[in-house]
Amino acid sequence: MPEWRDPLAEIFPPLSDHEAAVEAHRCLYCFDAPCTHACPTHIDVPKFIKKIATGNLLGSARTILESNLVGATCARVCPVQELCEGACVLNADEKPIAIGRLQRYAMDSLQTDLFSPGEPTGMKIAVVGSGPASLSCAGELARMGHAPTIFERRALPGGLSTYGIITLREPKEVAINEAQMIARLGVQMVYGVEVEDFTELLESFDAVFLGVGLGSTPELQIPGEESIEDGLAFIERSKVEREQLHVGRKVVVIGAGNTAIDCATIAKRLGAASVKMVYRRSEQEMTAYAHEYEFIKKEGVEFEFLTQPVGVISDQGQLKGLLCSKMQLGEPDSSGRRTAIKAPGSSFIIEADQIIKAIGQKKLHSDVRTVNGFIEVNEEFETSIVGIFAGGDCIRSRGTASTVMAAQDGKLAAKAIDRRLRGQ
Amino acid sequence: MxxxxxxxxxxxxxxxxxxxxxxxxxxxxxxxxxxxxxxxxxxxxxxxxxxxxxxxxxxxxxxxxxxxxxxxxxxxxxxxxxxxxxxxxxxxxxxxxxxxxxxxxxxxxxxxxxxxxxxxxxxxxxxxxxxxxxxxxxxxxxxxxxxxxxxxxxxxxxxxxxxxxxxxxxxxxxxxxxxxxxxxxxxxxxxxxxxxxxxxxxxxxxxxxxxxxxxxxxxxxxxxxxxxxxxxxxxxxxxxxxxxxxxxxxxxxxxxxxxxxxxxxxxxxxxxxxxxxxxxxxxxxxxxxxxxxxxxxxxxxxxxxxxxxxxxxxxxxxxxxxxRLSAFQDLDLSFSAVARIDTATCIKCNLCYIACNDTAHQCIDLVGPSGDLVKPGFDVRSSGRIDAIDKRAQPVVREGDCVGCRLCFNVCPVRNCIKMVETPSREATTWSDLATQRPEVTQNWEAMKRYRDERGIRIH
The missing domain is CATH 3.20.20.70 (Aldolase class I)
Structure with a gap:
């Protein structure tokens, strides 16, 4: 009998030593390499790959972590096609180097702590949240000798890496191990504490960093919405409370971003007979990465484009379907994407016994100044309140938010905080 | 047949x-x-x-x-x-x-x-x-x-x-x-x-x-x-x-x-x-x-x-x-060639640039997208595939300074991208000719300098 394999298990197997050696030798070792430029944290990619080739795995892992303390997560979740691998010079004549998988190989090989805390400065920094931006910031601060304390409202560290990235791409253990490595640098971890008032933290800390991410999925404001599930909560159950995860037979996912695709993937892989993704605009306006869209089509998920949910159909408390209207494309909106306008008299029902929404995340209400729900920061990642810095998804008001950008924010913010605390 | x-x-x-x-x-x-x-x-x-x-x-x-x-x-x-x-x-x-x-x-x-x-x-x-x-x-x-x-x-x-x-x-x-x-x-x-x-x-x-x-x-x-x-x-x-x-x-x-x-x-x-x-x-x-x-x-x-x-x-x-076999002293010292990089096939790995600048004759420049000479490196606030590709500089040989050593040609990973192009040569001369006709040039740096000036041979 074939061995049972978890349908949600990490999709790429680790590279074998042989595969890694072959791939590492294929790297040209470009000078001033475009992959390094393309990486938001500017990992010296040719350097860490050549170290794999020479059998210096410790040096390879150190090269990655020097630029990016959450390198193990990034190796798995980065949209490498849009970043390092997309910029690889070998795209011209052959296929790019599998940089992400080599990075994972180097990070997986790491069994020891490479860094130690810096000379103590006596400065205390409160870090709110324990996602990639916070971990990156706290880890860098600890390396500089400061004393960061992370306040995490949940029971486990890692933020979206632990709770929001599907296991196919990153098992929660990777994110947790990474957080623990950073904690061992001397970062104090406080779990189960939700910080309500950021300003208050300044009374007992020398500086504050906010890596709070964004909130839950916003309301669609349609009748019957209470029976629609939150996509992020759905993914979270699939990672940390698998036994609580319910998957229907006919599943509808509202939205067409990367989170929506993740929800559809889980539903399809855990036995839904049909999974339909409903999106009010067309294929061109989708926010999901092109490679994610290709992936989900191969998974057998269907799409209903130009379709707007208008209500939930239930019968005696039993979910029966999603009432929708057909849409047509209008003028481009402020983001440059064309808006969708309801086509009159086009209502129809999509049968469903489970409906999940993944249409973005709620924005923040905070004592620091926000613009459209995102925290406003200056070049130094400092918010409207002196001494409070921020980074990650909560400040990314434009463009695509990603783990690696959050990691870079955290790193740069740590440097800015350090400059401030040293009075430079 | x-x-x-x-x-x-x-x-x-x-x-x-x-x-x-x-x-x-x-x-x-x-x-x-x-x-x-x-x-x-x-x-x-x-x-x-x-x-x-x-x-x-x-x-x-x-x-x-x-x-x-x-x-x-x-x-x-x-x-x-x-x-x-x-x-x-x-x-x-x-x-x-x-x-x-x-x-x-x-x-x-x-x-x-x-x-x-x-x-x-x-x-x-x-x-x-x-x-x-x-x-x-x-x-x-x-x-x-x-x-x-x-x-x-x-x-x-x-x-x-x-x-x-x-x-x-x-x-x-x-x-x-x-x-x-x-x-x-x-x-x-x-x-x-x-x-x-x-x-x-x-x-x-x-x-x-x-x-x-x-x-x-x-x-x-x-x-x-x-x-x-x-x-x-x-x-x-x-x-x-x-x-x-x-x-x-x-x-x-x-x-x-x-x-x-x-x-x-x-x-x-x-x-x-x-x-x-x-x-x-x-x-x-x-x-x-x-x-x-x-x-x-x-x-x-x-x-x-x-x-x-x-x-x-x-x-x-x-x-x-x-x-085609020759002793060094019988090779034509006036033969000259320079490297030329084909920008259409160049993948901008810059291996020629680093090899030339660190170990050869420092005659490959990096030319930015707007045509200016640029230094290696990038703005750390810039990232992503598009920026990395669009802002990438093109290595270009400064032919006047190229001694034709052919190191870049050998380093280049792209077939036929770098060519050694023959340039107009001076009157043929071999070391043997020099040693017999003007022996002082082969023995004395001052005489060598005069000979170079006379022939327009520039060493940099």
Missing amino acids: KPDLRIDFAGIRSPNPFWLASAPPTNSGRQIHRAFEEGWGGAVWKTIGPPVLNVSNRYGAWHYGDQRMVGLNNVELISDRPLDVNLREIAEVKRAWPDRALIVSAMVESTPDAWREIVHQIEDTGADGIELNYGCPHGMSERGMGSAVGQVPEYCEQITGWVKSVAHVPVIVKLTPNITNIVGPARAALAGGADAISLINTINSITGVDLDTFEISPSIGGMGGHGGYAGPAVKPIALNMLAAVASDELIRGAHLPVSGMGGVSTWRDAAEFILLGANSVQVCTTVMHYGYRIIEDLVDGLSNWMACKGIPSIEEFRGRSLG
């Missing part, structure tokens, strides 16, 4: 110029039968001679990057099978394969009697020729045989003379490369009456040291030593020695055939050996890597290449590149 690959080597006929070199692939009759079935034109039987005992862990290899066995060294000795078994199998193989070249390599104690006896024994088998192993660099040399002979031209001549005085079949002398000038022993072989020469035997080498145990590789019970080095990595050394021997006036004047070997892996290598004067080509390491089957492409590739070039026979192109 299909090119004719047949050769006549000092009277030994072979359907193609490819022979298995005297080595492990020619250790037994069964092996050589198989090799001939695959199409090998000839084989030089693994050296027969006095009793020996071999060791375990005989081969050490040098792997470079992803390529296994760029070089292979060995401490295996001559045949460790009894002499009578070898002689019987040689006779059987020759009877079964009359159209193939079967040559027997031999090495015995340095006395006329020992050599007379082995020559008679070999001739009794019906073999086509004898190759005198003057090259084996380990084990046998300590016993006064192999390279101990090849390194002393007088011994070389004397022993060749003993063999020639009793032999009826052609005698080939195989030379060792472990010597300062290979032409000396080649001429000694000629003086001793050799019918042909073969070269090169393996090169003294240590392939490596184990970083966990600190043992020398290959380790024989914890100990190791030098062994004979062969494989693709030695080809350039072999080509040079072949050219030196094949272009020597005495060897050429005597029309002494040369069997070339040392790192031949493909038909391309073989064609190069033939262009530098080889009458036949011997192959070993690549066969030890991939098996006898590689003969198919050796023959097929060489034949197709000859057909494309309109070359009807081996003899037709043999030695054709020897006319």
